Structures are given as structure tokens and as C-alpha cells.
Amino acid sequence: PPPPPPRHNLTALDVSCNLLSDRGCLAILQALCTVRGAPIKRLSLSENGVSDYTCAGLSTLLDEAKHIEYLDVSRSKFHPAGIKVISDELLTAMSLRHLSLAHVPLGADGVAPLAKSLQKNVTLRTLDLYGCYIGDAGATHLARALGANKALQRLDVGTNAIHADGCNMLSDAVSSNTTLTALRMWGNELRLGVQRLQGMMLKNDRITDLDITGCLGPEDVVFTIKALVRKNRNAHVERSQASRTVEGLQDKVRGLEQELADAKTALAKTPKNTNNWMANALNAD
Known part of the structure; x- marks a missing residue:
């Protein structure tokens, strides 16, 4: 019979900023799929110049490694x-808790399938879409997802060319x-859209x-x-x-x-008949 796959104790792997390209990252993903032992929980492939070819390897890994909780593929060259x-x-992928796609040029078309899946996902807690060029149309897709999602806790859509319309949604x-x-929208020219954010804060005390x-909104509204954020934060501390x-x-x-x-x-x-006074005391209730 063939020898059993090697064991390992690796639970976290960060190979960010190494310019590994698809070939290098696919080799790593293949290796992670063949080893056994302690499950890997954190994987970062950020800034390695990978493209859609690596996505197939990621899909296989997520299918076989059921314990990955943190995945960072920011600054990749993925297409829709x-x-x-x-x-x-x-x-x-029921184990995934954190997904970072920061600086991946998704656009509205790229974020649409992501938002659709987010409507049904029940495990993801953090989604980082910083600098993904999603615009107002992409913000609308995410708004529909947030209307149905019951798991996400932190969303970063900073610097995404979102304006008042997307902010309102x-x-x-x-x-x-x-x-x-947590909702991070810094670097978007929201302008009058912050007025709707103020209404949101009055309705939702969980934020x-x-x-x-850098939203360029009216100073009094900002x-x-x-002030409402500080109030919510203090109330959260008191509840905790x-x-x-x-x-x-x-x-x-x-x-x-x-x-x-x-x-x-x-x-x-x-x-019997020993320590009756103790029995009476214990049964007094």
C-alpha cells in the first residue's frame, strides 16, 4: 500500500509579499491538501500576484481542509x-470566519456573486473589501446581502468610490x-449620505x-x-x-x-438517628 501522507503541526501560514505567482501558490495549496495532522486555520497569500488559476486550488483546499478560519488573498489579480x-x-466552507479581498479589483460585477452567497452564509464574521472599486452599484448588492445575512459582524468597504446613493442603501x-x-466606510465621498447614516445609528445601537x-459630509452630522458611536460603545462595555x-x-x-x-x-x-439536627438544617428549604 502507498505510504500515509506526512503529518504536520502547522496551524497558520503567512507567505504574503513574496511574489510567488500562481505557480508558487498552487504548489503550496497542493502541499497543504496532501499533509495531515493538526488542521491549518490561518492562511495568507496576500500580494503574490496570483490570478484566477489560484482560485481552483483555493476551492480544493477549502473543500478538503474543513478547519480554515482565516483567508487573506488581498491584492490578488482575480477576475469575476x-x-x-x-x-x-x-x-x-462552514469554518471560514474571516475573508480579505482588499485591493482586489472586483468592481460591481465581481462583488455581485459574493453578495449573493453572503445572503445564505451563516459562518463568515469579517469581510474586508477595502479598495475594491465596487461603487454605488456594488454597495447596493452588499445592502441586499446585509438585509438577509445573520452572521457578519465586521464589513470594510473603505475607498470604494461609494457616494450618497450607495451609502443610503x-x-x-x-x-x-x-x-x-463594525462598518468601515472611510475614504468614500459620502457627502449628504451621512444624514442617512445618522438615522441608521439612531435605529441600531449595536454599531x-x-x-x-474623509466622507466630506456636514460637520454637525458627522x-x-x-457621539452616537461612543454611546453605543460605552453601552456595549456596560452590557459586557x-x-x-x-x-x-x-x-x-x-x-x-x-x-x-x-x-x-x-x-x-x-x-439513622445520627446528626438529626444536620438533616433538619439541610432539608429546611
């Missing part, structure tokens, strides 16, 4: 066909979203990180938005502290209940 492959994987979608806590640096306090009290109660149960068990093993 390659993005479609990655988008399809979002429907089946995203604002309306996030207003009713129950999971998103604790909203970056609109000031109000920043209260939750930890409640959990601590619950642990103490469970500990006391266990001690009481142990004492009753020990008492049941003692002879």
Missing part, C-alpha cells in the same frame, strides 16, 4: 470568474441588521465601530454620528461587564448547589 469560485465556496440595510457591529473619515457579573454569580450558585447536594449525599450514608 475567479471571484465566482470563491463566492461559491462561501456556501459550503447600506444605511437602510444596516438599520435592521442584528449582527453587524460600535463606524469609520467615515459630530453627532461620532453586567453579563460577566451575572455569569460569575451563576457559577457561585451552581457551586453552592453542588456543595449542598454533596452534603445531602454524605448525610444519607450516615446511620
Whole structure:
């Protein structure tokens, strides 16, 4: 019989900024598919000049390595066909939590299949689309996705040529979203679109990180938005502290209940008519 595949203890691999091209990255992906042992959870292939050819290898890896949680393929040269492959994987890669496509020239056509898959995805927590040229049309696709998605927590669409129309669509979608806590839109000329963002902040108290640096909106509206973000962040800290306090009290109660149960068990093993005062005390409740 053929020898078993080699084992490894690798859980994270970062080969960013090495200009490996498709050939080098495909060799790495093939190797990761053939080894066994501790599952790899973090993989970064950023800035290696890869194209759509690498997407096929990524698809195979995500199918076979069921534990990848973090994938960074930023600054790649993917086209819509390659993005479609990655988008399809979002429907089946149940372990993936973080996906970075920053500086990948998606455009509105490239982000469309990604947004469609995002509507049904239930595991992805962070999506980085910084500098992907999606424009208002791409923002509209993402808005539809946010209207249905119940898992995403952080979305970065900074420097994407999004203006007031795209901002309005995203604002309306996030207003009713129950999971998103961070929306980064800096570097987009939102202008009057920030007024809709203000309305969003008044409706959604879960947003604790909203970056609109360089939005060119009215100063008074921007000031109000920043104040609302601080309010939400402080409220989140208070809720977290209260939750930890409640959990601590619950642990103490469970500990006391266990001690009481142990004492009753020990008492049941003692002879009758012995330590009656203890039995009466334990059964007083």
C-alpha cells in the first residue's frame, strides 16, 4: 500500500509579499491538501500576484481542509470568474470566519456573486473589501446581502468610490441588521449620505465601530454620528461587564448547589438517628 501522507503541526501560514505567482501558490495549496495532522486555520497569500488559476486550488483546499478560519488573498489579480469560485465556496466552507479581498479589483460585477452567497452564509464574521472599486452599484448588492445575512459582524468597504446613493442603501440595510457591529466606510465621498447614516445609528445601537473619515459630509452630522458611536460603545462595555457579573454569580450558585447536594449525599450514608439536627438544617428549604 502507498505510504500515509506526512503529518504536520502547522496551524497558520503567512507567505504574503513574496511574489510567488500562481505557480508558487498552487504548489503550496497542493502541499497543504496532501499533509495531515493538526488542521491549518490561518492562511495568507496576500500580494503574490496570483490570478484566477489560484482560485481552483483555493476551492480544493477549502473543500478538503474543513478547519480554515482565516483567508487573506488581498491584492490578488482575480477576475469575476475567479471571484465566482470563491463566492461559491462561501456556501459550503462552514469554518471560514474571516475573508480579505482588499485591493482586489472586483468592481460591481465581481462583488455581485459574493453578495449573493453572503445572503445564505451563516459562518463568515469579517469581510474586508477595502479598495475594491465596487461603487454605488456594488454597495447596493452588499445592502441586499446585509438585509438577509445573520452572521457578519465586521464589513470594510473603505475607498470604494461609494457616494450618497450607495451609502443610503447600506444605511437602510444596516438599520435592521442584528449582527453587524463594525462598518468601515472611510475614504468614500459620502457627502449628504451621512444624514442617512445618522438615522441608521439612531435605529441600531449595536454599531460600535463606524469609520467615515474623509466622507466630506456636514460637520454637525458627522459630530453627532461620532457621539452616537461612543454611546453605543460605552453601552456595549456596560452590557459586557453586567453579563460577566451575572455569569460569575451563576457559577457561585451552581457551586453552592453542588456543595449542598454533596452534603445531602454524605448525610444519607450516615446511620439513622445520627446528626438529626444536620438533616433538619439541610432539608429546611
